[in-house]
Amino acid sequence: xxxxxxxxxxxxxxxxxxxxxxxxxxxxxxxxxxxxxxxxxxxxxxxxxxxxxxxxxxxxxxxxxxxxxxxxxxxxxxxxxxxxxxxxxxxxxxxxxxxxxxxxxxxxxxxxxxxxxxxxxxxxxxxxxxxxxxxxxxxxxxxxxxxxxxxxxxxxxxxxxxxxxxxxxxxxxxxxxxxxxxxxxxxxxxxxxxxxxxxxxxxxxxxxxxxxxxxxxxxxxxxxxxxxxxxxxxxxxx
Amino acid sequence: xxxxxxxxxxxxxxxxxxxxxxxxxxxxxxxxxxxxxxxxxxxxxxxxxxxxxxxxxxxxxxxxxxxxxxxxxxxxxxxxxxxxxxxxxxxxxxxxxxxxxxxxxxxxxxxxxxxxxxxxxxxxxxxxxxxxxxxxxxxxxxxxxxxxxxxxxxxxxxxxxxxxxxxxxxxxxxxxxxxxxxxxxxxxxxxxxxxxxxxxxxxxxxxxxxxxxxxxxxxxxxxxxxxxxxxxxxxxxx
DNA sequence: TTGACCGGCTTACGGCGTAAGTCTACCTGC
DNA sequence: GCAGGTAGACTTACGCCGTAAGCCGGTCAA
Numbered sequence: 001x002x003x004x005x006x007x008x009x010x011x012x013x014x015x016x017x018x019x020x021x022x023x024x025x026x027x028x029x030x031x032x033x034x035x036x037x038x039x040x041x042x043x044x045x046x047x048x049x050x051x052x053x054x055x056x057x058x059x060x061x062x063x064x065x066x067x068x069x070x071x072x073x074x075x076x077x078x079x080x081x082x083x084x085x086x087x088x089x090x091x092x093x094x095x096x097x098x099x100x101x102x103x104x105x106x107x108x109x110x111x112x113x114x115x116x117x118x119x120x121x122x123x124x125x126x127x128x129x130x131x132x133x134x135x136x137x138x139x140x141x142x143x144x145x146x147x148x149x150x151x152x153x154x155x156x157x158x159x160x161x162x163x164x165x166x167x168x169x170x171x172x173x174x175x176x177x178x179x180x181x182x183x184x185x186x187x188x189x190x191x192x193x194x195x196x197x198x199x200x201x202x203x204x205x206x207x208x209x210x211x212x213x214x215x216x217x218x219x220x221x222x223x224x225x226x227x228x229x230x231x232x233x234x235x236x237x238x
Numbered sequence: 239x240x241x242x243x244x245x246x247x248x249x250x251x252x253x254x255x256x257x258x259x260x261x262x263x264x265x266x267x268x269x270x271x272x273x274x275x276x277x278x279x280x281x282x283x284x285x286x287x288x289x290x291x292x293x294x295x296x297x298x299x300x301x302x303x304x305x306x307x308x309x310x311x312x313x314x315x316x317x318x319x320x321x322x323x324x325x326x327x328x329x330x331x332x333x334x335x336x337x338x339x340x341x342x343x344x345x346x347x348x349x350x351x352x353x354x355x356x357x358x359x360x361x362x363x364x365x366x367x368x369x370x371x372x373x374x375x376x377x378x379x380x381x382x383x384x385x386x387x388x389x390x391x392x393x394x395x396x397x398x399x400x401x402x403x404x405x406x407x408x409x410x411x412x413x414x415x416x417x418x419x420x421x422x423x424x425x426x427x428x429x430x431x432x433x434x435x436x437x438x439x440x441x442x443x444x445x446x447x448x449x450x451x452x453x454x455x456x457x458x459x460x461x462x463x464x465x466x467x468x469x470x471x472x473x474x475x476x
Numbered sequence: 477t478t479g480a481c482c483g484g485c486t487t488a489c490g491g492c493g494t495a496a497g498t499c500t501a502c503c504t505g506c
Numbered sequence: 507g508c509a510g511g512t513a514g515a516c517t518t519a520c521g522c523c524g525t526a527a528g529c530c531g532g533t534c535a536a
Contacts, residue, residue, distance in 0.1 A: 051525085052426035052484085061523095122422075144449075146393060147451070191380060194376060254514085288516055294514055
C-alpha cells in the first residue's frame with residue numbers, strides 16, 4: 001500500500017497522465033522498438049504506470065492507434081496558402097512522405113481505419129481547398145487528392161520494406177536473385193540485377209511518380225476536363 | 239487414445255493436410271469472419287485438426303499470411319499478351335481491384351511485408367514485361383507500374399472503409415457531418431454534404447484515377463521521356 | 477466534515493502464437 | 507514379415523496480449 005503510494009509519486013518524467021502524453025510516448029516507443037512491440041503494458045511501464053491506467057484516457061488500443069496516426073498527420077506541413085496549387089500540393093506530398101519515413105510503422109496503418117482526427121482532417125481540408133481554389137470541381141479535387149496521396153503512401157510503403165542505405169539496398173536485391181530464375185521472370189530478373197549491381201536505386205525518389213500525377217492533373221485542369229466528371233468521393237478516410 | 243485415433247479419421251471434408259489446403263481455408267475463413275478473427279486455432283478447428291499440426295506445413299503465422307496474399311495475387315488475371323500496353327495494364331489493374339474487393343482483408347496486407355510468392359512475382363513480371371515491350375526503360379517501367387499499382391491499392395483501401403451500398407454510403411457520410419464544422423473544414427464539409435445528400439459517390443469508380451495515371455504514362459512515352467530518367471526500383475515488394 | 481468522483485491500482489480471464497516433446501501409422505530395405 | 511526410420515498428426519505448457527471488474531486513496535465542492 002505504502003509502497004504503491006511511493007511508487008506513484010516517483011513516476012518518471014513529468015506530470016499527470018493525459019491522452020496527449022500517452023499518444024506521444026506511444027509514438028516514440030513505436031519509433032524505437034517497432035510497432036508490433038508496442039503493448040499497453042510496455043507503454044504503461046515506459047510511463048511509470050500500470051497498463052489499466054491508460055484506459056482512463058484512451059478507450060481502446062484502437063483508439064490509441066488512431067491517436068498515433070493523427071499525431072503523425074500533425075507533423076505534415078500544411079500547404080502554403082499563397083503558393084500556386086501545384087507547388088503547394090507538391091510540398092504537401094513531400095512533407096507527408098517525410099513524416100511517414102520518420103515513423104515507418106504509420107504507413108500501413110493509415111488506410112486501415114477511418115482516420116478522422118483533427119490533424120488528418122486539417123491535412124485533407126487543406127489539400128482539398130488548394131485544389132478547389134485552383135479550379136477543380138469538388139469531385140475532381142477529391143479524385144486528384146486521392147491520386148496524390150495514394151502515390152505517396154504506396155511509394156513510401158515500398159520504400160520502407162527495403163533498407164535505405166544504398167549498400168544494403170543492393171545487397172538485399174542480390175539476396176533475392178535466386179528467387180528470380182531468368183526463364184520465368186526475365187524482366188523482373190533483369191530489373192533486379194540492375195538494382196543488385198548498384199547501378200540503380202528506384203526507391204530513392206518520391207518526386208518522380210508524384211510529378212507524373214501532378215502533371216496529369218495540370219493538363220486536365222488546362223484542358224477543362226476538371227470541371228465536370230461524374231462523381232466525387234468523401235475523403236475523410238485516410 | 240482410441241478417441242484421438244477415431245477423431246483423426248473423421249477429419250471433415252477430404253484429404254490430407256497441405257500448405258495449399260491450409261492457405262485456401264484460411265482465405266475462406268478470413269473472407270467469412272474477418273481477418274482479425276483468424277487464429278491458428280480457429281483455422282485448425284475448421285480443418286478438423288489441432289493448431290500445432292498446421293506448423294508441419296507452414297513455418298509461421300506470417301508465412302501463412304504470405305501464402306494468403308499470394309493466393310489473392312493468383313486471382314488477378316494476367317494482362318493479355320496480344321493487347322496494346324495501355325488496355326493490357328488497364329485490365330490488369332481492374333482485375334487486381336476486383337480481387338482485392340473480393341478479399342477485403344488482403345488490401346492492407348499487401349505492402350506490409352515483401353511479397354515474393356510465385357503468383358505475385360508473375361503478376362509483377364507480366365506488368366513489367368508489357369511496359370518494357372511498349373518502349374519504357376526498365377526504370378521507367380518500374381516507376382510506371384508502381385504508380386498504377388499504388389493507385390489501385392490506395393483507392394481500394396479507401397473504398398473498403400465505406401459501406402458499398404449507396405444508401406448506407408450516404409448515411410455514413412451523414413453520420414460524420416457533425417465532426418466537420420463548416421468554419422474549420424469548409425471544403426471538406428461541402429464535399430461530405432454532397433456525399434451525404436446522395437448526389438455523389440466518389441468511390442464507385444476506380445477507373446477514373448487509373449486513366450489519369452495511364453494517360454500520363456502514355457504522354458510520357460509519346461514525348462520520349464520514357465527512355466531515360468535516372469533511377470529504377472526493384473519491385474519485388476508488393 | 478462529508479461524500480462524490482477522478483485517476484490511479486490489482487486481480488483475473490480468455491485467447492493468442494508457438495516451443496518442446498510424444499505417439500502412431502506408414503514406408504522402406506532386409 | 508519384420509526392424510527402423512520418418513512424417514504428420516497430437517498434447518502440454520509458457521509467456522504474452524487486451525481488457526473487464528472492482529478497489530482505494532486524494533482532492534475538492536457543498
